[in-house]
Amino acid sequence: MLLYYIKKFKKIMFLSGLASLFTAATSIALFHMIGESGETGFQPLEVVVFAVLVAFLLMASMTTSYFLSQYSAGTINSVRQNLVSRILGTDYDKLEKAGRARLYNVLTNDVNAISGALAEMPAFIYNSFLLLACFGYLFVLSEVMFGILVLAAFVSFLITKVVMAKITRAANQMREHQDHVFEGYKGILDGAKQLTVNKDRRQYFFEKRLKPVMTELRSSEREYGFAWDINRNISQVVIFITLGTIVAVSHYLQRTELVMSYILIVTYISAPFGYVMNLWQNIARARVSLQKIESLQLGSEQENGAEQTHQPLSEDWHKIAFKDVSFAYESQGEDTAFSLPKLNLTFNRGEIIFITGGNGSGKSTFLHLLLGLYTPSKGAIQVDDMPVSAAQLDEYRAKITMVLPDFYLYRELLDANGSPANEEKARTLLAQFQLDHKLNVDKEGFSATQFSQGQRKRLALIASILEDKDIYVLDEWAADQDPHFRALFYQELLPWLKSQGKTVIAVTHDDKYFHLADRHIKFDQGQAQELTEKKCHGQAA
Numbered sequence: 109m110l111l112y113y114i115k116k117f118k119k120i121m122f123l124s125g126l127a128s129l130f131t132a133a134t135s136i137a138l139f140h141m142i143g144e145s146g147e148t149g150f151q152p153l154e155v156v157v158f159a160v161l162v163a164f165l166l167m168a169s170m171t172t173s174y175f176l177s178q179y180s181a182g183t184i185n186s187v188r189q190n191l192v193s194r195i196l197g198t199d200y201d202k203l204e205k206a207g208r209a210r211l212y213n214v215l216t217n218d219v220n221a222i223s224g225a226l227a228e229m230p231a232f233i234y235n236s237f238l239l240l241a242c243f244g245y246l247f248v249l250s251e252v253m254f255g256i257l258v259l260a261a262f263v264s265f266l267i268t269k270v271v272m273a274k275i276t277r278a279a280n281q282m283r284e285h286q287d288h289v290f291e292g293y294k295g296i297l298d299g300a301k302q303l304t305v306n307k308d309r310r311q312y313f314f315e316k317r318l319k320p321v322m323t324e325l326r327s328s329e330r331e332y333g334f335a336w337d338i339n340r341n342i343s344q345v346v347i348f349i350t351l352g353t354i355v356a357v358s359h360y361l362q363r364t365e366l367v368m369s370y371i372l373i374v375t376y377i378s379a380p381f382g383y384v385m386n387l388w389q390n391i392a393r394a395r396v397s398l399q400k401i402e403s404l405q406l407g408s409e410q411e412n413g414a415e416q417t418h419q420p421l422s423e424d425w426h427k428i429a430f431k432d433v434s435f436a437y438e439s440q441g442e443d444t445a446f447s448l449p450k451l452n453l454t455f456n457r458g459e460i461i462f463i464t465g466g467n468g469s470g471k472s473t474f475l476h477l478l479l480g481l482y483t484p485s486k487g488a489i490q491v492d493d494m495p496v497s498a499a500q501l502d503e504y505r506a507k508i509t510m511v512l513p514d515f516y517l518y519r520e521l522l523d524a525n526g527s528p529a530n531e532e533k534a535r536t537l538l539a540q541f542q543l544d545h546k547l548n549v550d551k552e553g554f555s556a557t558q559f560s561q562g563q564r565k566r567l568a569l570i571a572s573i574l575e576d577k578d579i580y581v582l583d584e585w586a587a588d589q590d591p592h593f594r595a596l597f598y599q600e601l602l603p604w605l606k607s608q609g610k611t612v613i614a615v616t617h618d619d620k621y622f623h624l625a626d627r628h629i630k631f632d633q634g635q636a637q638e639l640t641e642k643k644c645h646g647q648a649a
């Protein structure tokens with residue numbers, strides 16, 4: 109993936125590399141002049157050349173900085189977009205398994221770690237050129253002293269390599285602990301009300317849940333930083349030993365005129381050398397982040413406008429069927445995971461179907477399968493006897509609109525084509541749902557977003573109706589409505605949807621209205637049973 113981004117920005121990398129080359133060449137020319145004129149001083153012409161070179165160096169380094177900043181901003185944006193796009197293209201069950209806390213961590217820490225390492229790539233090129241040019245110049249000055257320098261660089265490299273193993277281990281631990289801390293942050297935000305009202309819980313949560321994971325994170329951060337500090341300190345010592353050796357050898361070789369050039373350049377390159385080493389550290393972190401992202405098995409980037417190569421599903425469909433559909437959650441620990449064994453159900457177009465059953469009987473799991481959020485482990489969902497293939501899944505899902513208990517209220521209202529919905533139509537619905545006094549709709553969608561839970565659900569249903577899909581999947585929609593709206597939903601809205609040819613599959617516990625359904629399917633421990641009319645009227649969920 110790192111290579112992917114390097115390739116993506118190769119033009120700007122090349123340009124910054126070129127600018128770096130000029131900068132490095134100019135620096136060497138300046139060093140040469142200083143080294144040559146150290147004892148005699150500058151002649152008037154040399155002063156002019158020196159001034160021109162300094163001006164050129166400034167221009168070249170500023171041009172390099174310009175390309176670097178372009179690259180950095182572009183890379184960070186590109187990594188962010190790529191990851192968001194991959195998350196959007198990931199199957200829901202994988203996202204559910206990863207969990208929100210981990211995904212937040214990917215979108216914040218990992219994006220920063222990867223983009224940070226990539227953004228420094230051109231600076232790495234720049235500093236590498238500088239190092240190469242300086243080394244080349246030192247080689248020309250004296251091969252023996254250059255050999256000493258190479259030996260010192262090699263020792264420094266070996267030390268870094270040993271320390272690197274420790275750094276990578278600490279980086280892995282740090283990343284793992286960050287996930288735990290993010291899980292804690294999620295608890296603070298999602299449970300803000302409970303934590304505010306319940307002081308004991310707040311203290312317990314902070315002391316027993318947050319503090320331990322934060323302490324773990326701190327110790328892995330310390331280990332990580334310390335390992336790197338050791339490396340830096342040893343490298344500094346190596347530089348001083350090198351300088352001392354150079355002074356001694358130059359006296360031994362009776363070439364003391366080289367001491368100034370050598371000390372000047374070795375001191376000068378210690379900063380770029382540290383920079384190159386630093387990037388190594390950043391790459392280690394980026395690699396851990398990349399491994400983490402890969403372990404979440406995110407999807408590939410969303411394809412916009414990809415050509416359809418599959419057989420299209422019928423627009424004029426008549427029935428949707430579950431054919432021998434089985435599904436089981438992954439077993440956690442020793443417990444046997446919940447499963448839906450061999451469901452055979454048919455939903456005809458234009459029907460109102462109520463789904464009932466006790467808590468944990470499998471209603472939501474069934475809806476997740478119906479919505480194409482979970483993949484059956486066996487069997488298939490069929491549209492007019494044709495199994496829906498993986499390639500047809502988006503097309504199948506496009507027939508459905510839904511309001512689930514954990515819905516998100518998007519401000520934007522869309523129509524059947526995914527374009528902004530007709531404002532007049534939206535206003536009419538607002539009036540019908542008695543929300544016109546609370547808010548308005550404009551080009552951007554709903555004009556306010558602070559509502560009661562019942563009102564939010566009404567708005568979610570308005571958004572669903574505007575989407576104008578064939579199938580409405582509603583999970584306990586009426587549960588938060590007052591008796592008036594509950595009656596309106598069952599006695600007016602559902603019959604109206606039916607009259608429009610819509611299919612409604614609704615989970616409900618409102619036995620008072622069971623008679624209004626065309627069909628009634630009851631779930632019990634994962635088994636679905638179609639209730640006959642008699643049973644249907646006589647039984648509550």
Ligand SMILES: Nc1ncnc2c1ncn2[C@@H]1O[C@H](COP(=O)(O)OP(=O)(O)OP(=O)(O)O)[C@@H](O)[C@H]1O
Nearest residue numbers: 204437438446465466467468469470471472473474
């Ligand atoms: N993501 C999951 N991973 C593992 N098991 C799960 C998961 N979601 C639900 N379950 C289990 O599956 C069973 C059925 O859950 P489901 O949410 O389908 O029930 P439900 O009928 O919708 O219940 P309720 O009326 O309480 O909403 C439960 O025993 C639950 O523990």
